[in-house]
Structure formats: C-alpha cells, structure tokens
Amino acid sequence: MHVGILTNFATPKGGAEKVALESARGLAERGVAVTLIHGADGPADPMLDHPGIRRVGLGLTDVWERPAWRGAIEGIWNREAARRLDAALAALPVRPDVLHLHQWTRSLSPAIFPVLARSGLPVAITLHDYFLACPNGVYYRFDTAEPCTLRPVSPGCLAASCDPQSRAHKAVRVARYVAQWAAITRGFDRRPIDLVHVSDGSRTRIETMMRGAPVRHHRIDNPVRVERAAPADxxxxxxxxxxxxxxxxxxxxxxxxxxxxxxxxxxxxxxxxxxxxxxxxxxxxxxxxxxxxxxxxxxxxxxxxxxxxxxxxxxxxxxxxxxxxxxxxxxxxxxxxxxxxxxxxxxxxxxxxxxxxxxxxxxxxxxxxxxxxxxxxxxxxxxxAPMTLAAHADALCDLYAGMTGTAEAPSFQRSAVM
Known part of the structure; x- marks a missing residue:
C-alpha cells in the first residue's frame, strides 16, 4: 500500500503536525510506502528520516507570515497551493492508494479540496480541531470564554463576536468555511470523505454539526510516542x-x-x-x-x-x-x-x-x-492497552483497507481504553 499524507509543515508546530509525522513514521515502520506532502517550506523533523518515507515540499508560506491582506486571501483560497499540489501528485512515480489530510488552514487552504476530489483517490481527514465544522476552528466563544452552542454559520453564529482576533478576522474565517464546504459538497458527492476522530466527545459533536454531509465517521486514537519504561516516581x-x-x-x-x-x-x-x-x-x-x-x-x-x-x-x-x-x-x-x-x-x-x-x-x-x-x-x-505508534499504524491500515475496498469497515472504531 502507498499512502499520501498531507499537512502544513514537516515539523511538529502543533498537535496536528505531530500526529501526521508520527503516523508517517509508524506506517513506514509497518512496511507501508509513505509520501508526506507538506505545504510550507522549512526543515524536516528527524522522525521522517526513514527509507519508506518520501517527502515532498510544495514551497508555500505560512499565512501567518504573510501581510494581513495577503494572508487573508490565501487563507480563503490559495490557487498556488492547489496548482502545486496537483503537480506534485501527478509527478509521483507511484500513485497513492489513499490520501490522508491532517491540516490545511495554515498553508494549503480549502483550494486543495477540488484537487483531492479530482484525484479520484479515497480521502481521509483526521480532525484535530473543529475547522471542518466551525469557522473559528475551536467551537469556542472567545467573547464569553465558553464553548459555543450555536449551529455553525447560523444567523446567531454569524452575528457572534467569537473570534480571538476581531470581527474582520471572523469574516475571513467564515469566507474560508463557505469556500471549503462549497468545494467539498461539489467534489465529494460520489465518494464520501472518511473523517477520523481522536476522541468520542469530538466525534459526537462533529457528527451532530455535519449531518447530511458527504462523510463517514471513524474513531482512532492518536499515538503516544513514549518508550515503555519503569514508571516515574x-x-x-x-x-x-x-x-x-x-x-x-x-x-x-x-x-x-x-x-x-x-x-x-x-x-x-x-x-x-x-x-x-x-x-x-x-x-x-x-x-x-x-x-x-x-x-x-x-x-x-x-x-x-x-x-x-x-x-x-x-x-x-x-x-x-x-x-x-x-x-x-x-x-x-x-x-x-x-x-x-x-x-x-x-x-x-x-x-x-x-x-x-x-x-x-x-x-x-x-x-x-x-x-x-x-x-x-x-x-x-x-x-x-497501549496507544503505541505500532497500534496506531495498525488502526490506520484497517481504515485504509476499508476505504480501498480490500476490507469492509464502514463504521470502524479502534480505541484503547485507559
């Protein structure tokens, strides 16, 4: 099997990238061919140093490093990101069996979704946050310091001053959300996206917010990269x-x-x-x-x-x-x-x-x-019941088998109980 993993960076700048890179490493150690495609330039984490991992950088820039006006435009729809991703996928010597997206808001933007849909490949997305279902990404009201209870992009949501930056910043996020869902609903009407949730609570909330969307839901724990040793004191x-x-x-x-x-x-x-x-x-x-x-x-x-x-x-x-x-x-x-x-x-x-x-x-x-x-x-x-990198890779391979039709796994769940 050949898996393409997509994320913003080749270094763990946050939890999403950390899991993306660890997934790549775990799959490679299991014998799966991995191509890691990252949007922004920068050094690669040493965990990607494995003969089973090919790394492809798209040479893009983190939108937070752009002037505000340009970061806003590229955050909503980065045409160059789409063009470069399309070219990178076409140039791969071996076509992936599955594409697995971990994050897209910092350098890739919603413009990549039509590229993923046109590829004809099964697509999985691990949801480390709520950006797929909520404009500000955390389903949290920074104006009231409480979790949000509003339906995303409902009149109440649009009127709420919930963004941590400003109302103008929220307007950009809402525009990105609208562009994102227009691309998803048009591009994935025949083949649904497989969403991977990392906790039961987030799965329940997102399933509720995304009823009727062209998606299937799965539950897989994030890996814990800790070597087994004597317990601490x-x-x-x-x-x-x-x-x-x-x-x-x-x-x-x-x-x-x-x-x-x-x-x-x-x-x-x-x-x-x-x-x-x-x-x-x-x-x-x-x-x-x-x-x-x-x-x-x-x-x-x-x-x-x-x-x-x-x-x-x-x-x-x-x-x-x-x-x-x-x-x-x-x-x-x-x-x-x-x-x-x-x-x-x-x-x-x-x-x-x-x-x-x-x-x-x-x-x-x-x-x-x-x-x-x-x-x-x-x-x-x-x-x-350890949440090891090997256990995580096994769970991903089960998921991919269901997505590619080599096994039946429409409602897959793999969760260690601690």
Whole structure:
C-alpha cells in the first residue's frame, strides 16, 4: 500500500503536525510506502528520516507570515497551493492508494479540496480541531470564554463576536468555511470523505454539526510516542506541569493560579501569549519549548502531575496520554477529550475548568501516598492497552483497507481504553 499524507509543515508546530509525522513514521515502520506532502517550506523533523518515507515540499508560506491582506486571501483560497499540489501528485512515480489530510488552514487552504476530489483517490481527514465544522476552528466563544452552542454559520453564529482576533478576522474565517464546504459538497458527492476522530466527545459533536454531509465517521486514537519504561516516581517531584501553548482557552492561567493556591509550584513547557502573566505568579517557572525527549525527561524529574484544564472542547491533548504512559497522574478538564482516558480518582482527576475545582484537585496532590498510587495505576492502565505508534499504524491500515475496498469497515472504531 502507498499512502499520501498531507499537512502544513514537516515539523511538529502543533498537535496536528505531530500526529501526521508520527503516523508517517509508524506506517513506514509497518512496511507501508509513505509520501508526506507538506505545504510550507522549512526543515524536516528527524522522525521522517526513514527509507519508506518520501517527502515532498510544495514551497508555500505560512499565512501567518504573510501581510494581513495577503494572508487573508490565501487563507480563503490559495490557487498556488492547489496548482502545486496537483503537480506534485501527478509527478509521483507511484500513485497513492489513499490520501490522508491532517491540516490545511495554515498553508494549503480549502483550494486543495477540488484537487483531492479530482484525484479520484479515497480521502481521509483526521480532525484535530473543529475547522471542518466551525469557522473559528475551536467551537469556542472567545467573547464569553465558553464553548459555543450555536449551529455553525447560523444567523446567531454569524452575528457572534467569537473570534480571538476581531470581527474582520471572523469574516475571513467564515469566507474560508463557505469556500471549503462549497468545494467539498461539489467534489465529494460520489465518494464520501472518511473523517477520523481522536476522541468520542469530538466525534459526537462533529457528527451532530455535519449531518447530511458527504462523510463517514471513524474513531482512532492518536499515538503516544513514549518508550515503555519503569514508571516515574511523581511523589518525589514537586510541580504541576503544563505542556503546550500558553493561552486562556487551554487553561494555562488556571494551572499557575490553582497550583499557587494549593501550595505547589508550577512548571510550564512551551510558549504563548500568557507567558509573562504566568511568570508573574509566585512559584511558576516557564522553560520554553523543548524537544520531545527533553519534555519527557523534565516531566519525569519534576512533574507531580500534568494538567490540561481546557476551557474549550479540546479534541485530545497528547500531553495527558504521554503523562499517563510515563506513570504521572493527569488532571484534565471535563471538556477535553483527554478526560476520556483518565479514571477519576484512580489515575488522576477530571474537573471543571475553573479555579476552585482545579485548586481542589491540586490540593489533593499534596498527599505523597495518593500521588504514588495514582501514578502506578496510570502506568499500569496505559500499558495494559497501549496507544503505541505500532497500534496506531495498525488502526490506520484497517481504515485504509476499508476505504480501498480490500476490507469492509464502514463504521470502524479502534480505541484503547485507559
């Protein structure tokens, strides 16, 4: 089998790219031929260094690096992206059996959907967010700091000032959404797109929002790239850790404030607009972005627990899965897909994303015996049904077999239970 994987970048600038690159590597290690096509220029992650992976760059630019007017136009419809993708697919020495798209909003744009449809190949899309169903991509109202309850592009949606940037920015996103769905409904009327969901909650929400669309739904866990090892000793550590982009919708501020209220230090790995605000909280330490191996080492050495208190309906933050697999308790928002992997009170805690609830959970983590018990249970449960790269690749191959007609899998589901 030959699989074409499409994404914005050849480096893991976010969760979507990280999963795309890890999927490519996992499939290649399973013996599947992979062509990774990335829109924007830039260095390639070392995990793509495998003889089974061909890398094709389209030489495009991230729209966030363009002047605002040009980024807006290319974000809605990048004709050059479509032309270059069309040429790249035609130039491949071996035609792919399946195309699998992971992200398109930063460099590729909705202009690629007619190209994918014209290829005549089965197309899968992994939904790491809500851009396929919601103009602002996170189904969250930044004006009210609450998850959205409106039907996408309904009158209420169009009137809402929900975008994190401005009303003008929302207008661009709505235009992109309209262009995207016009391309999908015209191009995929005969062969549906296979949508891959990374959590049960996001699948349920998107199925509701996309009733009647030319799509089929599947459920596959993201991979956890953690080598099996002895569990960490979180009771010997001191900090509540947060890994990722420091924003309010991800709840980074709640971690700093909640840990301080509970009498614990906090450790922030990553960067984002709240970095200076976090540094001002007593006991908070910001160390910036680190390579995956460094992140794991830091968590094993410092983390008493990992927290992901998302205010938005996050599909499935990888940091929680990686912490559990390392034997570190996790605390997640009841709005996040990651909460599905936590046994409340057994491997961590599931809480509402508010300061009182979170600081209460962190206060319980001052008990060494409890932390040690939670960590041991997290490690044992994670490795009883591991979400490894190999398991992820197996699930993808089952999906592709159903898409290409070599196996029957119209409602495929593969989900490890933690």
């Amino acid at each position: 979180p009771a010997a550590n001191d900090a509540i850790a947060f890994v990722g982009r420091f924003t309010r919708e991800k709840g980074a501020d709640l971690v700093a404030q909640g840990a301080h209220r509970a009498g614990l230090p906090s450790l922030f790995i990553g960067d984002g607009p709240l970095a200076d605000e976090l540094r001002a909280v007593p006991g908070a330490e910001v160390v910036g972005w680190r390579a995956p191996a460094e992140v794991e080492a830091l968590l094993r050495a410092r983390a008493r627990a990992v927290a992901a208190p998302s205010r938005w309906l996050e599909t499935g933050p990888l940091t929680v899965y990686e912490a559990l697999a390392a034997g570190i308790p996790a605390v997640a928002s009841d709005r996040a897909g990651a909460a599905e992997k936590i046994r409340d009170g057994e491997t961590g805690f599931v809480t509402a994303p508010d300061l009182a609830s979170l600081s209460g959970a962190f206060g319980r983590l001052t008990d060494d015996a409890l932390v040690r018990r939670l960590g041991a249970a997290a490690h044992a449960r994670a490795w009883s």
